[in-house]
Amino acid sequence: MAENVAKIKKRKDNIYKPKFSFKEVKRQKALMIWSVLFLIYGIVFYYLPLGGWVMAFKNYKTKDGIFGSKWVGLDKFKFLFSDDTFKQVIRNTLCMGVINLVATFVTAIAFAILLNEIRNRHFKKTVQTISYMPHFLSWVIVTGLLHDALSVNGIINEILVKTHILSS
Numbered sequence: 001m002a003e004n005v006a007k008i009k010k011r012k013d014n015i016y017k018p019k020f021s022f023k024e025v026k027r028q029k030a031l032m033i034w035s036v037l038f039l040i041y042g043i044v045f046y047y048l049p050l051g052g053w054v055m056a057f058k059n060y061k062t063k064d065g066i067f068g069s070k071w072v073g074l075d076k077f078k079f080l081f082s083d084d085t086f087k088q089v090i091r092n093t094l095c096m097g098v099i100n101l102v103a104t105f106v107t108a109i110a111f112a113i114l115l116n117e118i119r120n121r122h123f124k125k126t127v128q129t130i131s132y133m134p135h136f137l138s139w140v141i142v143t144g145l146l147h148d149a150l151s152v153n154g155i156i157n158e159i160l161v162k163t164h165i166l167s168s
Helices: 002-013 022-027 029-057 075-082 086-116 121-136 139-150 155-162
Strands: 058-061 065-071
Touching: 022 029, 029 058, 029 065, 029 075, 075 086, 086 121, 121 139, 139 155
Parallel strands: none
Antiparallel strands: 058 065
């Protein structure tokens, strides 16, 4: 019995205990820097904006700022939920969301099927590229490209004039 107790005590002493050392921190300096950067990013973009939620419970005045404005508690929420049009607004929002979801889903599937039926490979790839362009480029860039293409001196107008569909 005494032997077993001695073995258990000996086993406890051999357990690895990690020790903090500045040498280890220095060795992993890049990891520490990136960790601090991501921590700062998280605080700035995820936690600091939560302070704006306080505005929902205040009578916000620009001159007083967020934390200087008068505290009104749940008064705004009571007004919102007691309004006669609240149920209609919620219903309209949900209906618009469902209609948008169904319409975009059906349109995307129909477009994919129609695009799949095109036999001319070059035309099919061109249409695919043009239709996917807004997903990969900024809307400002897409609008600029369309503006240039559809302007009086744009490529579309030039093609229509050269094919005698439009007169100059």
